[in-house]
Every structure is written in C-alpha cells, then in structure tokens.
Amino acid sequence: MATRPPKAQYSSSSSTSSASSYSSSDSDLSAPSPFRTSMDTISRPIASVEVLRCMRCARSVEATSTDDPASTGMVRVGHNIYYCDRCAKMVGYK
Numbered sequence: 001m002a003t004r005p006p007k008a009q010y011s012s013s014s015s016t017s018s019a020s021s022y023s024s025s026d027s028d029l030s031a032p033s034p035f036r037t038s039m040d041t042i043s044r045p046i047a048s049v050e051v052l053r054c055m056r057c058a059r060s061v062e063a064t065s066t067d068d069p070a071s072t073g074m075v076r077v078g079h080n081i082y083y084c085d086r087c088a089k090m091v092g093y094k
C-alpha cells in the first residue's frame with residue numbers, strides 16, 4: 001500500500017540552503033517596534049473592518065478582514081458579494 005510517509009522530503013538540499021551570510025546579532029537592537037502605543041489601532045495593517053452586505057436583503061454585518069466570513073453568518077458568493085445565511089438558503093447556495 002502506501003509505503004512512503006507524507007513528509008519524506010527532508011533531504012539534503014533545503015536544510016543548508018542560504019544560512020551562510022546571515023548575521024542577525026547586531027541588527028536586532030536597532031529594529032523599531034511595530035507597536036508604539038497600545039491605543040494606536042489605526043495603523044495596524046492586519047485587521048481592517050469590512051462591511052459584508054447581503055445583496056438580496058441588504059442586511060449588513062461588520063467583520064474584520066481576519067475573520068472567516070462564514071463565522072459572521074454571511075456566505076461569500078463572489079468578489080465583495082455576499083448573501084446572508086437566510087438568503088443563501090433561499091437561493092440554494094447552502
């Protein structure tokens with residue numbers, strides 16, 4: 001049957017690839033902290049609030065971009081096109 005394990009490619013090439021000219025001891029001290037104040041939530045690049053609006057009943061749900069749209073109850077059907085959970089069932093998307 002399956003005689004090979006799923007991650008058997010740990011061979012020679014990838015382990016010693018590009019670690020030759022990499023000295024990180026000096027540059028760690030002058031690295032700026034990405035979080036200056038804890039109040040500063042504007043310039044965080046990770047999570048942006050996005051309004052998911054159902055194109056059928058215009059119900060809208062706020063979600064951050066890191067959220068899974070499925071956790072908000074909205075079903076994504078296209079680029080910036082969403083159905084809410086009820087409308088997704090009505091049109092047969094679920």
Ligand SMILES: [Zn+2]
Pocket residue numbers: 054055056057058059083084085086087088
């Ligand atoms: Zn809807």
